[in-house]
Amino acid sequence: MGNSDQSIVPEHSLDRDCTTLSRHVLQQFSSFTAEAQDISAIMSRIALAAKLISRRLSRAGLMAGALGFTGETNVQGESVKKMDIYANEVFISVFKQSGLVCRLASEEMDKPYYIPENCPIGRYTLLYDPIDGSSNVDINLNVGSIFSLRQQQGDDLNGEAKDLLQNGDGQIAAGYILYGPSTVLVYSLGKGVHSFILDPSLGEFILADENITIPEHGPVYSVNEGNYWQWEESIREYIRYVHRHDGYTSRYSGALVGDFHRILMQGGVFLYPGTVKKPEGKLRLLYESAPLAFLAEQAGGKASTGKERLLDFIPEKLHQRTPLAIGSVEDVELVESFIKDWARRTSEAAAKETISSNS
Numbered sequence: 355m356g357n358s359d360q361s362i363v364p365e366h367s368l369d370r371d372c373t374t375l376s377r378h379v380l381q382q383f384s385s386f387t388a389e390a391q392d393i394s395a396i397m398s399r400i401a402l403a404a405k406l407i408s409r410r411l412s413r414a415g416l417m418a419g420a421l422g423f424t425g426e427t428n429v430q431g432e433s434v435k436k437m438d439i440y441a442n443e444v445f446i447s448v449f450k451q452s453g454l455v456c457r458l459a460s461e462e463m464d465k466p467y468y469i470p471e472n473c474p475i476g477r478y479t480l481l482y483d484p485i486d487g488s489s490n491v492d493i494n495l496n497v498g499s500i501f502s503l504r505q506q507q508g509d510d511l512n513g514e515a516k517d518l519l520q521n522g523d524g525q526i527a528a529g530y531i532l533y534g535p536s537t538v539l540v541y542s543l544g545k546g547v548h549s550f551i552l553d554p555s556l557g558e559f560i561l562a563d564e565n566i567t568i569p570e571h572g573p574v575y576s577v578n579e580g581n582y583w584q585w586e587e588s589i590r591e592y593i594r595y596v597h598r599h600d601g602y603t604s605r606y607s608g609a610l611v612g613d614f615h616r617i618l619m620q621g622g623v624f625l626y627p628g629t630v631k632k633p634e635g636k637l638r639l640l641y642e643s644a645p646l647a648f649l650a651e652q653a654g655g656k657a658s659t660g661k662e663r664l665l666d667f668i669p670e671k672l673h674q675r676t677p678l679a680i681g682s683v684e685d686v687e688l689v690e691s692f693i694k695d696w697a698r699r700t701s702e703a704a705a706k707e708t709i710s711s712n713s
């Protein structure tokens with residue numbers, strides 16, 4: 355059958371149906387180097403983890419013991435869900451006997467996990483949040499997994515993973531999986547942001563959107579307003595501003611991945627500010643905020659701690675938390691302007707106070 359227009363299957367849709375994740379990753383490299391093969395193989399293993407978790411989530415309500423709490427508390431001080439542990443172990447299992455990833459660090463593990471048979475060949479470290487939005491798991495609402503790939507530097511003999519305490523520009527790849535009505539995988543290798551949808555009939559992630567860009571501005575602001583009285587006045591002022599101005603609407607799903615995906619596709623801003631009690635906020639930098647910030651910037655958006663570019667932030671510890679404002683450039687800059695303005699007014703007032711108390 356020549357490629358004449360008599361072809362039964364329109365060429366473009368066949369070509370699209372054949373654009374699997376591993377093929378698309380290889381296409382990102384100019385040639386099939388060892389690095390290209392490694393990254394493509396690593397992404398295929400992440401896709402396998404996503405399929406296993408998606409299958410478990412879709413049947414969890416019918417399986418005994420798949421939902422609910424384990425009774426344990428993790429390094430974050432949070433009660434652990436059984437799905438958190440299942441998903442965490444899936445990510446470890448898919449990389450066994452791979453020679454690819456030597457070390458895995460996740461929200462559910464105090465210290466990194468080493469896969470001896472992969473070390474030292476596997477020079478890559480995978481940082482991940484196996485189930486993001488855990489509070490949604492037992493009630494069948496959307497959840498996600500977030501991942502970030504980095505090159506291991508040094509031998510990390512003491513297991514302190516100090517080489518991971520770097521800014522976010524050192525990420526080689528980042529992405530997330532959204533377990534929603536369909537299972538979507540979004541990733542970037544620093545060459546644009548691309549999304550794939552799991553076609554259950556093929557068992558393959560097939561290309562859906564390439565070079566996704568975040569609109570300059572969007573109507574959505576996504577934040578847990580239940581924390582209103584715990585925030586600094588600057589954030590309260592921002593929220594009062596969007597309440598009083600037309601064109602803004604609130605959306606908050608309780609799962610960062612779901613809220614970020616909406617903003618990636620439609621624009622707007624997601625916010626998880628620090629609170630007076632917890633100025634660092636809740637979200638973990640290395641396997642929640644930094645991977646999404648990498649995607650946001652690759653899609654023409656912005657990510658900030660409120661005071662600085664999030665990808666410039668250097669963590670002091672593996673499970674470091676930071677405040678997060680992420681999404682459309684205009685909307686993130688609006689949040690930053692309220693924080694900067696409040697800091698300026700507060701320091702001016704303090705200076706006036708000092709002068710008047712000295713006079």
Ligand code: FBP
Nearest residue numbers: 485486487488489578608609610611
């Ligand atoms: P988990 O990774 O433990 O689920 O925590 C992260 C998260 O659930 C985000 O997905 C979500 O945006 C946020 O915490 C919700 O926190 P809160 O319930 O305080 O609004």
